[in-house]
Amino acid sequence: xxxxxxxxxxxxxxxxxxxxxxxxxxxxxxxxxxxxxxxxxxxxxxxxxxxxxxxxxxxxxxxxxxxxxxxxxxxxxxxxxxxxxxxxxxxxxxxxxxxxxxxxxxxxxxxxxxxxxxxxxxxxxxxxxxxxxxxxxxxxxxxxxxxxxxxxxxxxxxxxxxxxxxxxxxxxxxxxxxxxxxxxxxxxxxxxxxxxxxxxxxxxxxxxxxxxxxxxxxxxxxxxxxxxxxxxxxxxxxxxxxxxxxxxxxxxxxxxx
Amino acid sequence: xxxxxxxxxxxxxxxxxxxxxxxxxxxxxxxxxxxxxxxxxxxxxxxxxxxxxxxxxxxxxxxxxxxxxxxxxxxxxxxxxxxxxxxxxxxxxxxxxxxxxxxxxxxxxxxxxxxxxxxxxxxxxxxxxxxxxxxxxxxxxxxxxxxxxxxxxxxxxxxxxxxxxxxxxxxxxxxxxxxxxxxxxxxxxxxxxxxxxxxxxxxxxxxxxxxxxxxxxxxxxxxxxxxxxxxxxxxxxxxxxxxxxxxxxxxxxxxxx
Numbered sequence: 001x002x003x004x005x006x007x008x009x010x011x012x013x014x015x016x017x018x019x020x021x022x023x024x025x026x027x028x029x030x031x032x033x034x035x036x037x038x039x040x041x042x043x044x045x046x047x048x049x050x051x052x053x054x055x056x057x058x059x060x061x062x063x064x065x066x067x068x069x070x071x072x073x074x075x076x077x078x079x080x081x082x083x084x085x086x087x088x089x090x091x092x093x094x095x096x097x098x099x100x101x102x103x104x105x106x107x108x109x110x111x112x113x114x115x116x117x118x119x120x121x122x123x124x125x126x127x128x129x130x131x132x133x134x135x136x137x138x139x140x141x142x143x144x145x146x147x148x149x150x151x152x153x154x155x156x157x158x159x160x161x162x163x164x165x166x167x168x169x170x171x172x173x174x175x176x177x178x179x180x181x182x183x184x185x186x187x188x189x190x191x192x193x194x195x196x197x198x199x200x201x202x203x204x205x206x207x208x209x210x211x212x213x214x215x216x217x218x219x220x221x222x223x224x225x226x227x228x229x230x231x232x233x234x235x236x237x238x239x240x241x242x243x244x245x246x247x248x249x250x251x252x253x254x255x256x257x
Numbered sequence: 258x259x260x261x262x263x264x265x266x267x268x269x270x271x272x273x274x275x276x277x278x279x280x281x282x283x284x285x286x287x288x289x290x291x292x293x294x295x296x297x298x299x300x301x302x303x304x305x306x307x308x309x310x311x312x313x314x315x316x317x318x319x320x321x322x323x324x325x326x327x328x329x330x331x332x333x334x335x336x337x338x339x340x341x342x343x344x345x346x347x348x349x350x351x352x353x354x355x356x357x358x359x360x361x362x363x364x365x366x367x368x369x370x371x372x373x374x375x376x377x378x379x380x381x382x383x384x385x386x387x388x389x390x391x392x393x394x395x396x397x398x399x400x401x402x403x404x405x406x407x408x409x410x411x412x413x414x415x416x417x418x419x420x421x422x423x424x425x426x427x428x429x430x431x432x433x434x435x436x437x438x439x440x441x442x443x444x445x446x447x448x449x450x451x452x453x454x455x456x457x458x459x460x461x462x463x464x465x466x467x468x469x470x471x472x473x474x475x476x477x478x479x480x481x482x483x484x485x486x487x488x489x490x491x492x493x494x495x496x497x498x499x500x501x502x503x504x505x506x507x508x509x510x511x512x513x514x
Contacts, residue, residue, distance in 0.1 A: 039307050040297050045400075050296050050487045119491070137408075140397035143302075151394075151415070154408040230307045234376070 003214045006031035006225070007205065008067030010058040013041030014228075014235060015139070015175030016073030017242035019096065022198035023071070024222070026206045030215075031222040033065045036239075037256070039229035042139060043076040044118025044174070051120065055081035057256045059089060061227070068214055071201060072096060075173050076118050079126035092208065096197040097126050097173075099204035104129065104169055104195055114163045116184075117173030131167055135159040135174075142176045143238055153183065160187050171195045179241065226251045260471045263288035263482070264462065265324030267315040270298030271485075271492060272396070272432030273330030274499035276353065279455035280328070283463045287472075287479040290322045293496075294513075296486035299396060300333040301375025301431070308377065312338035314513045316346060318484070325471055328458060329353065332430050333375050336383035349465065353454040354383050354430075356461035361386065361426055361452055371420045373441075374430030388424055392416045392431075399433045400495055410440065417444050428452045436498065483508045 007030050009020055014036050023032065035058055037043075043051050055077045062070055069092040072078045072085065078095035086093045104113045114131035121127070122134040138159070141152045163170060170192055172178055178196050185194060209215045216222065228235065231253040239247045264287050266277055271293050280289065292315055294300075300308050312334045319327055326349040329335045329342065335352035343350045361370045371388035378384070379391040395416070398409045420427060427449055429435055435453050442451060466472045473479065485492065488510040496504050 039303060045489075045491070046296065046487050047489045136401050137394075137397055137403065140394055144393050146394065149411075149415075151408040151411040154406075154411065158406075158408070230303050232302075232304045234302070 003068065003209075003216055004031075004218070005066055005068035006033045006223070008033050008035070008062030008065060008070045009073050010035040010037070010055070010062055010070070010077070011073040011175060012036070012043035012054075012077060013038050014239045014242050017239055018175050018178045018196075019071065019073035019198035019201060020224075021242070021244055022196070022202040023205065026202045027209070027215075027222070029218050029220065029222050030209075031224070033062060033067055033225045034227065035061050035254075036226075036228045038231070038235055042118070043074055044120045044139065045136070046120065048080045048124070051077055051080040052084050055085060056088065059085055061254065061256055063089070063091075065225070067091070069094065069205070069209075071205060073175055073198070075175065075197065076120040079121045079124035082126070094201055094205055094208070096201045099200040100171055100195060100197040101127060101129070103200045104171060111168040112166060113169045113171065114167035115171040115173040116159065116163070116177065121173050127171060127173055129171065131163055133159055133163060138180065139174065139176050142179050145238070145241065147180055147183070152180070156180070156183055156187050160184070164188055167192065169193045169195060171197065173197065175242075224250070227254045228252070229254060229256055259325055260466075260473055261288070261475070262323055262325035263290045263480070265290050265292070265319030265322065265327045266330050267292040267294070267312070267319060267327070267334070268330040268432060269293070269300035269311075269334060270295050271496045271499050274496055275432050275435045276328065276330035276455040276458065277481075278499070278501055279453070279459040280462065281479070283459045284466070284472075285478055286475050288481070289479055290319060290324055290482045291484065292318050292511075293483075293485045295488070295492055299375070300331055301377045301396065302393065303377065305337045305381070308334055308337040309341050312342060313345065316342055318511065318513055320346070320348075322482070324348070326351065326462070326466075328462060330432055330455070332432065332454065333377040336378045336381035339383070351458050351462055351465070353458045356457040357428055357452060357454040358384060358386065360457045361428060368425040369423060370426045370428065371424035372428040372430040373416065373420070373434065378430050384428060384430055386428065388420055390416055390420060395437070396431065396433050399436050402495070402498065404437055404440070409437070413437070413440055413444050417441070421445055424449065426450045426452060428454065430454065432499075481507070484511045485509070486511060486513055
């Protein structure tokens with residue numbers, strides 16, 4: 001039965017585990033195969049051409065694991081390679097941007113919508129919202145676990161200064177940002193709504209699977225398989241920060257060559 | 258004649274252009290072929306195994322350009338793959354670490370020597386000096402051109418606090434750091450000697466070529482060829498910051514596959 005096959009999720013690195021976390025919340029019985037391209041992370045600073053190439057290699061790996069659909073967890077890959085992969089692959093592909101923008105636009109009470117993300121995501125214009133700001137230093141700070149530092153607060157203040165007061169809704173357009181959601185909320189003000197694309201894509205995937213009779217009917221928790229293209233001790237601790245649970249010993253290294 | 262062949266230089270990205278700058282100062286007549294692996298930069302956060310694999314691919318590209326020797330400009334690649342490439346290749350290979358440590362140790366007046374670098378370089382222990390500190394956020398700040406920000410000064414202060422007062426000599430163990438040499442000098446104090454490995458390896462290469470009758474005897478300035486594995490507009494401006502001269506239109510994109 002096709003519906004017992006796993007959902008494939010890929011990301012430039014480990015940030016996509018924040019998306020897995022949301023998928024698990026909404027679809028606890030689904031089996032998931034995750035690929036993080038840690039040997040070539042980040043994608044956010046690279047060209048469209050290279051991001052397309054890497055994304056296709058990531059997707060091909062997931063296809064080899066016989067997934068029933070693919071979730072592109074990475075915002076930059078969604079922006080540069082979302083339509084490309086949807087055209088090329090024969091299984092359903094979900095990007096994180098489309099459901100997020102739909103959600104933001106469909107809510108009438110919203111005034112202006114803003115988005116923060118990597119240079120690649122912002123430059124692509126894929127989030128066609130009112131305000132967009134590239135925040136390239138946030139990912140390194142988060143990956144270093146420097147999430148309570150004075151320097152990070154200075155950096156955040158600087159990035160958000162033009163958004164503050166101008167938007168009612170802010171899309172966290174990078175898988176890493178939910179980790180520092182509190183700091184962003186504090187700087188923007190409590191009345192501003194923050195949108196986590198991981199939640200939006202999880203809702204879309206759940207709806208699609210249900211509608212197309214592709215949901216996994218098993219009663220037990222879904223099995224999880226984690227693959228990365230490079231593995232260091234440090235990656236394990238970063239992965240646990242994003243996923244919010246222990247992962248040690250469960251990550252396998254693979255080569256895409 | 259073998260001595261007319263170019264010197265090959267590779268780096269994880271564009272930081273190695275600070276090494277090219279030093280090579281050009283000491284060896285103005287040498288032809289140089291540079292490869293920056295911008296599709297997979299940075300190497301500093303990755304595992305030894307992956308850095309070896311990428312470094313061998315970089316070196317093989319330079320061999321295809323018929324270089325007479327190879328300079329590994331990247332500190333992380335020097336640390337993880339220096340001996341590996343020296344054993345594997347049939348032409349002379351220079352890493353940035355060996356001549357730098359020799360220089361620091363040979364100078365008797367020195368008391369304690371410290372080094373700052375990427376996580377990979379520091380973890381490798383290749384710079385066997387008294388104090389070593391990983392400074393993973395400096396590269397992102399420099400690559401973003403955020404070199405005069407308050408946040409960077411806070412980050413530098415924090416990284417250097419244990420070195421300050423404990424070392425007389427500080428090795429700038431990453432190609433990017435010469436760009437913020439002034440800030441580091443200011444924080445450490447004017448009496449501390451900073452060592453730029455790019456200068457050390459340029460001196461070693463010059464001596465070796467001269468001794469082995471491999472110096473290029475041409476009277477004109479050497480020809481430069483720049484190759485990268487990914488190219489964006491932004492990379493061009495970052496490259497110019499590192500090289501200290503205009504490079505637009507002179508960079509070629511290549512694929513290592």
